Amino acid sequence: MPTTNDNLVEVRGLRKWFPVQKSFIERLVTRQRQFVHAVDGVDFEIRRGEVFGLAGESGSGKTTTGRLILRLVEPTEGSVVFDGVDIAALSGEEVRRMRRRMQVIFQDPFASMNPRMKTGDAIGHSLEIFGVAKGEQKKRLVLEMMEHVGLTPARILYDKFPHQLSGGQRQRAVIARALMLHPDLVVADEPIAMADVSVRAMLLELMVQLKEEFNLTYLFITHDLATAKYICDRIAIMYLGLICEMGTLEQVYRNPQHPYTQALLAAVPVPDPHARRTAPLPKGEIPSPINPPSGCRFHPRCPFAMEICSQEPPPLRPVPDDEGHLVACHLRS
Amino acid sequence: MSEPILEIHDLQVDYPTRVGVVRGVDGVDLTVYRGEVLGLVGESGCGKSTLGAAIMRLLRPPGKIVGGEIVFQGRDLMKLNAEQMRRLRGAHISMVFQDPMTCLNPLQRVSDHIVETIRTHHPEVKVAEARKRAAELIDRLGIRAERLDDYPHQLSGGMRQRVMIGLALALNADLIIADEPTTSLDVIVEAQFLDQLRDLQKQYNLTIILITHNIGVVAELADRVAVMYAGKLMELADVFPLFDEPLHPYTRGLLKSVPNISLTDDSLQIMRGSPPDLINPPSGCRFHPRCPHAMPRCERESPPFTEIEPGHWTACWLYGE
Numbered sequence A: 001m002p003t004t005n006d007n008l009v010e011v012r013g014l015r016k017w018f019p020v021q022k023s024f025i026e027r028l029v030t031r032q033r034q035f036v037h038a039v040d041g042v043d044f045e046i047r048r049g050e051v052f053g054l055a056g057e058s059g060s061g062k063t064t065t066g067r068l069i070l071r072l073v074e075p076t077e078g079s080v081v082f083d084g085v086d087i088a089a090l091s092g093e094e095v096r097r098m099r100r101r102m103q104v105i106f107q108d109p110f111a112s113m114n115p116r117m118k119t120g121d122a123i124g125h126s127l128e129i130f131g132v133a134k135g136e137q138k139k140r141l142v143l144e145m146m147e148h149v150g151l152t153p154a155r156i157l158y159d160k161f162p163h164q165l166s167g168g169q170r171q172r173a174v175i176a177r178a179l180m181l182h183p184d185l186v187v188a189d190e191p192i193a194m195a196d197v198s199v200r201a202m203l204l205e206l207m208v209q210l211k212e213e214f215n216l217t218y219l220f221i222t223h224d225l226a227t228a229k230y231i232c233d234r235i236a237i238m239y240l241g242l243i244c245e246m247g248t249l250e251q252v253y254r255n256p257q258h259p260y261t262q263a264l265l266a267a268v269p270v271p272d273p274h275a276r277r278t279a280p281l282p283k284g285e286i287p288s289p290i291n292p293p294s295g296c297r298f299h300p301r302c303p304f305a306m307e308i309c310s311q312e313p314p315p316l317r318p319v320p321d322d323e324g325h326l327v328a329c330h331l332r333s
Numbered sequence B: 001m002s003e004p005i006l007e008i009h010d011l012q013v014d015y016p017t018r019v020g021v022v023r024g025v026d027g028v029d030l031t032v033y034r035g036e037v038l039g040l041v042g043e044s045g046c047g048k049s050t051l052g053a054a055i056m057r058l059l060r061p062p063g064k065i066v067g068g069e070i071v072f073q074g075r076d077l078m079k080l081n082a083e084q085m086r087r088l089r090g091a092h093i094s095m096v097f098q099d100p101m102t103c104l105n106p107l108q109r110v111s112d113h114i115v116e117t118i119r120t121h122h123p124e125v126k127v128a129e130a131r132k133r134a135a136e137l138i139d140r141l142g143i144r145a146e147r148l149d150d151y152p153h154q155l156s157g158g159m160r161q162r163v164m165i166g167l168a169l170a171l172n173a174d175l176i177i178a179d180e181p182t183t184s185l186d187v188i189v190e191a192q193f194l195d196q197l198r199d200l201q202k203q204y205n206l207t208i209i210l211i212t213h214n215i216g217v218v219a220e221l222a223d224r225v226a227v228m229y230a231g232k233l234m235e236l237a238d239v240f241p242l243f244d245e246p247l248h249p250y251t252r253g254l255l256k257s258v259p260n261i262s263l264t265d266d267s268l269q270i271m272r273g274s275p276p277d278l279i280n281p282p283s284g285c286r287f288h289p290r291c292p293h294a295m296p297r298c299e300r301e302s303p304p305f306t307e308i309e310p311g312h313w314t315a316c317w318l319y320g321e
Helices: A024-030 A062-069 A092-099 A119-129 A135-148 A167-179 A197-214 A225-229 A249-254 A259-267 B048-055 B082-088 B110-121 B127-140 B145-149 B157-170 B187-204 B215-221 B239-244 B249-256 B296-300
Strands: A007-019 A035-047 A051-055 A077-082 A102-105 A185-189 A217-222 A234-239 A242-248 B004-017 B020-033 B037-041 B064-072 B093-096 B175-179 B207-212 B224-229 B232-238 B306-309 B312-314
Touching: A007 A062, A007 A217, A035 A051, A035 A062, A035 A077, A035 A217, A035 A234, A035 A242, A051 A062, A051 A225, A062 A077, A062 A185, A062 A217, A092 A102, A102 A167, A119 A135, A119 A167, A135 A167, A167 A197, A197 B249, A217 A225, A225 A249, A234 A249, A234 A259, A242 A249, A242 A259, A259 B187, B004 B048, B020 B048, B020 B207, B020 B232, B037 B048, B037 B215, B048 B064, B048 B175, B048 B207, B093 B157, B110 B127, B110 B145, B110 B157, B127 B145, B127 B157, B157 B187, B187 B215, B207 B215, B215 B239, B224 B239, B224 B249, B232 B239, B232 B249
Parallel strands: A051 A217, A051 A234, A102 A185, A185 A217, B037 B207, B037 B224, B093 B175, B175 B207
Antiparallel strands: A007 A035, A007 A077, A234 A242, B004 B020, B004 B064, B224 B232, B232 B312, B306 B312
16 A cells, blocks of 8 residues: 555544443343444544644543554554554554554553563563563663653662652653654653643653654644643544544644634633633533434534534535645534 | 631641651641632642641541641631531531542432432431432532432533532532542533532632642632642732742742643743652752752741732742841
């Protein structure tokens, strides 16, 4: 499959439905299988060297999309092309080799580190798994990386267990671990959501700096549009398994086209008591992804909903006179 | 300003651990006035939740109040016995926690929670009457009446948190301590909840201590703000002067390091270092190792909490004397 060179990842028609677990009796009675439409047909590409943001509320499908790209879950439909190779078609061993080039950083550094493994060993584990280095050589590489991510004094922290590190140090360790194999793509799923305000700013700065140094591409998954602003080049807003708006950060933040994006931006609490929010909010909460609303999935909450909105799902279309800015809304057609 | 409802004097809370004693709250003086929303902000481990729990006398062992006074509506809470304290909780001081799912009983319907709360404190109220009140209450909170017989898992996160507020309103608590009430909520639901809390606060003249790490939430809702760091109060002021002219270098650093959605403000300043280990806190001012303005005196002497301008307090050697 041909790929243009500047796209590291191409996602086409990606869909993931999770079957809803039912009891035996329920299955006998209803005979009907239900699915959680976690990701329901998304298309986007991640360009080499950019930070692509995937933002939305919980249940929007942003994390599942990230996991599909890593092939940590199998897609129901659609394809993920990573550097020209369709990863859905790879065998187990091929996927394992491909994973060297794509790494992940999760939200909770405590849950993603083995509590019985020393920090240094955890960071260098992938070197052993892939047979890159072991023993003294591994230790040297790990110490170098620890210095790089500011996990200092490296020699002392190397032998500490995760519970002996502070929250910020743990997240630095997770970042170091992700970078050990010099991946091309890093999927960062809410990497700083658990950190304190002052630590957040430091981690963001570190991630930007490492991106330049290691020539990385990030998929930055977040619920926090304020944080996304400081790191993302382009951003896609997800709602109930679909992308409702996509564009450069500037396009989406300065000129949001979708009523959901507008609401999301307006709802972020601003650290300024003079700027207390006055704009009305959409009603209710994100509906269940088991039976998503017909037509546009946002229509039951949308203040501008028209008749067509409940009947036809709006496709993701270019915004006129704004290249690269896409929106899925009947109001804009 | 209206009458004080809660006065805290020189409160000290200790957590003995195997490696030493952590003084979680160290000499906090704070007055809360009727009808205000007091925002209590700080990073994790600064003692803000400990302070909230200490007011309720619900510190998790081995945490212990070792000094100071907590005077609530003229009564020293430290002198109450367990039974007196139990009657006070819920009826007069109510708490709303971060995660409503762990606070609501999964086997009880929403109505049962409210009815039980009312009848525990007012056994003379009949069940039917209590149910009627519960129905009115959730209607006021914008939850449809038919949800009254739902179980907590059937409600959305925002609804669950509104039920928690409902429990506080059921008995007209004089003081509500809300500890990170919106942290588990999505941003639009958070904004809806804050709107509702603001309306209820105005309507019923509620007194709320809003404990949060989210500076934006405080800016939205608080009348006054107290900033905590390493177990001590660093600054206390009305919300506008606190954001417009913060005095303490920690407050300034904190405000500048908050991500802001506005595209015109592009600078995210970084406060170097991290909060201290409270088993061995730094000498003098606890912020001095990270403070850009630290002077020799800051290392030696702890600055007193002083009123620099009317209503604007801070603990910093840069001001006064």
